[in-house]
Amino acid sequence: MKIRSNKSTMDLGIQSLLLHFHKQEASIRQVMGLVRTRNSSYLLVLFISFSCFEFRCAIDTITAHQFIKDPEIIISNGGDFKLGFFSPTNSTYRYVGIWYAKVSASHVVWVANRDRPLKTSSGILNISEDGNLVILDEEKKIIWSSNVTNSVSNPSAQLSDSGNLVLKENNTGSILWESFQHPSDSLLPKMKMITDTITGKNVQLTSWKRPSDPSVGAFFADKKGELKVIITVTVVIGSVFIAICTFFLYQWMAKRKGGIYLKFHGEGNYLAVSMNKDKLEELPILSHEELASATNNFDQSNKLGQGGFGPVYWGKLLDGQEIAVKRLARTSGQGLEEFMNEVVVISKLQHRNLVRLIGGCVEGEEKMLVYEYMPNKSLDTFLFDPVKRESLKWRERFNIIEGIGRGLLYLHRDSRLRIIHRDLKASNILLDEELNPKISDFGLAKIFGGDEDQANTKRVAGTYGYMSPEYAMEGRFSEKSDVFSFGVLLLEIVSGRRNASFYYNEQITSLLGFAWKMWETDNIAVLIDPVISEPCSKMEILRCIHVGLLCVQDFAKDRPSVHVAISMLKSEIIELPRPKQPVFTTIQVAPETECSNRIRIAGSVNNVTITTLYGR
Known part of the structure; x- marks a missing residue:
């Protein structure tokens, strides 16, 4: 018999009655005979009661x-518990549960x-020929x-009002x-946490991996009710080390940034991010095994870039x-600090023009960030x-410019x-x-306090050719x-040329210098770019x-704010001031393929030295 989960009790009774008519034709004939000789109303009530009683059993x-x-269910005799198919929150997978x-x-x-x-949604819960309770997929x-190892001839599985699903041999x-x-994560009132006398296995509760995944998690409770973490000595030492580092990081950042800190915790496998007294924001932590499986063990054919x-x-x-999996290279100079910085920053941000961090x-030494996948x-590129540039007509390019501006604002x-x-x-x-733009890579991002307009750093990091003069030379940002x-970016999008594409040109040092020369003449x-050179645009x-050109002026005070720049682009501000020559552009910019132009500069603002170069 199949029971539908979305029927009322009356519907179920009617279904059972119809099923009774089909399966017990002889009984129906007898009843119909009685109807001709007895009070029809009385017998109909009696018959329906009998059928409902049989259905109830x-x-x-x-x-x-x-x-x-799937999606049928059964209900315990007293109506306290249901057993059937379900999907956890934020999951499309199907499970059998109580x-x-x-x-x-x-x-x-x-x-x-x-x-x-x-x-x-094609699963079946049945009793197999050997007497076992089994779940079958769409391919059976x-x-x-x-x-159960011993084969039985007449088994049945009954859901009791205690929430216990019992498989028994009906004859004996x-x-x-x-x-x-075989419990999951819940201790019910009549459940006893004892050792299985047949198998010798200790009965214990085990946590879900996360709210959307009921697979076995990191915690269990034994018969003494003690919560324990299933970990090795190595992980214990590692956890202590992380805790100490997190504490000192919190102390340091609390003084400088108003109390930002990270916390790793096992229950549900989440990474918690907090700032001041804000509510904890949690990001799912995916296992290395999950990400290795999703990316075909980080196969080169799955590599999107470096x-x-x-x-x-x-990955999938x-x-x-x-998903897009960003894996910290062991040779990378960025490491844990920028990994944690990116998590802190982007976990607080939600905007259609910013890339979304999934987890x-x-x-161990593996550190990865998981983002929504951007197919283009x-x-x-x-x-x-x-x-590919041919597909970026002016309308697409202007939409990209507007989107970047909105994200930056x-x-x-x-x-x-x-x-x-x-x-x-x-x-x-x-x-x-x-082709909607989304700003990514927040490893170098800095958070400003409410009353801060600029800051200084002795550790300058960024991409040469995109860094402003005051930041590259003095560490002010x-x-x-x-x-x-x-x-x-505006000049690159309009021209279709990299800022560093003039590296071998003896007359012009950069795209900015070329743009200024063409402007002046x-x-x-x-x-x-000829691709977008249309009279209407x-x-x-x-x-x-x-x-x-107004945005790349040498002095910060001369540049418009992002809000003003967007208003200028949308012609909300009609009259535009004349730009000043960007003298800083006389410094030649090398292409990324020739040498690294993601740089870190350390030293005082009076004595700047380039200490290390990192490939970007």
Whole structure:
């Protein structure tokens, strides 16, 4: 018999009655004969009562001939518990479980196929020929079994009002298997935490891995009720080390940034991020095994690119979600500090023009960040490719410029934190399937306090050619530092050329120098990419070049804010000031393929020295 989960009690009674008519034709004939000789109303009531009684007896039981198929359920005799198929929050996988029937927010107390979810809604819970309770997938393959070794002839599985699913032999009444001896994460009132006398196995509760994944987690409770973490001595030492580092990091950052800190905790496997008295924000932690499986063991064919942080791989999680896995290279000079910095910064931000962080992984020396996957990769792969560039007409390019501006404005003014990105460039602008831009790579980002307008650093890091003069030479950065980078991007998008593409030109040192020369000689049309050189867009393109030159002026005070720059681009400000010559552009910019231009500069502001070069 199959019981539907979305029928009322009356519907179930009617279904049972109809089933009774089909299965017991002889009985029906007898009753129909009686109807002709007895009071019809009385017999009809009696017959329906009998049928409902028979149905009531079978609603809590599964036999070899009475199975349930997704999304059907059975209900315990007193109506306290239900058993059937369900999907956890934020998951499409299907599991067989037991949950409370009389609570609005049903809590799952037991899961059968914890580590082997069904990927479709075609599952069946049945009793097999050898007497085992089994779950079958869409191909009728067994994905879970009660694993009773002795074959029995007349078994049934009954859901009791205690929440216990009991598999027994009907002829003798002997219990073959019960869910109370194989609990999940919940201790029910009549459950006893004792050692299984048959197998000798100690009965214990085990936590879910995360709210969306009921597979076995990191915690268990034994018969003494003591909560223990299943870890090795090595992990204990590592955890202590992380705790000490986190404490000192908190102390240091609390003084400088108002109390930002990270906390790793095992329950549910989450990375908690907190700032001041804000509510903890949690990011799922994915295991190395999960990410290795998703990326085909970090195969080279899955590699999307390489950055200063390390390689980035395409992957696909078990639930079908596509991801980009950013893996810290062991030779990277960035390490834990920038890893944690990126987690802290981006976990606080939500905007359609910022890339979304899905989770992270920290296991031993492995450190990985998991992002939403951008199928069109980064802006530079389109903009500087002679073939792909053809698909970036002016309308697409202007939409990209506007999107970058909106994302930058959110960082500077509209988010609850004030963020200076410090590494805005074409390769850090990702494009989704509709070519919408998303700013990425927050490893170098800095958080400003409410009353801060600029800051100094002895550790300058960024990409040469995109860094403002005051930041590259003196270590001073502010919103106007990002505005300079935005101006470089504007000129690159309009021209289709890299800032460093003039490295071998003896007359012109950079794209900024070339743009200024064309501006001064009234020959700006030469700067415009022929792909977008259309008469109907000419004025808008010229305005973008004008705004770009205003953004790359040498002195920060001369540059517009992002808000003003956006207003200029949208012609909300009609009259634009004349830009000043960017003298800083006389310094030659080397291409990334020739030498690294992601740099770190250390030293005082009066004595700047380049100490280390890192590939980007």
